[in-house]
Amino acid sequence: MKFLILLMGFLYGNLIFSQEVFGEWKTIDDDSGIAKSIVEIYKKEGEVYGKINRIFREDKRNLRCTECKGELKNQKVEGMVILKNLSKNGDKYEDGTITDPENGKVYDAKIWLKDNKPNTLMVRGYLSIFYRTQEWERFEN
Structure with a gap:
């Protein structure tokens, strides 16, 4: 019985972890x-960021990034932080x-996880009422 409780706790903990936005995603x-x-x-200092690793x-x-402004001007795209200062609000x-x-x-x-698909990250960029949403896939090594 103790083994079953331990196993269920392990599986539940992994399920919770796998349903987080943190980790690596394929664009x-x-x-x-x-x-x-x-x-x-x-996560960094209470906010969420996204960096192009590869x-x-x-x-x-x-x-x-020759078209970027400010500190990103002419920065290499590989290694660039493209998502900045996101704060948690419910599931998003x-x-x-x-x-x-x-x-x-x-x-x-x-950003948010797609309903019933914790390995799909919804990424939305928007300007006023206009937006575009991409689906990124969880990357597994």
Whole structure:
């Protein structure tokens, strides 16, 4: 009986952990459906951030964000923090920003796990009432 309780506690704990936004996610190109990069979602000083850890195409790994403004100007895209200052609000993290390193534009952002699919992260960038939502897939090594 003790083993069963221990096993259930372990499984329940893993289920809770696997249903968090934190960890590594594959970004998927909207047009081709091909995985582009791995973004790590992490917490820092009470807020949530996302950093591009790896770009899959080797010929794109040294690209710089030439269109970015401020501190991101000419920064390498691989290693760039693109999600910033998200705060938890219920099941979502919002009130932050996301930078599109292809054009340097910064949008308001929110992220959340897709209903009944804890391995799918919904990432929305928006400006006023206009928005675009991408689905990122949990990355498993």
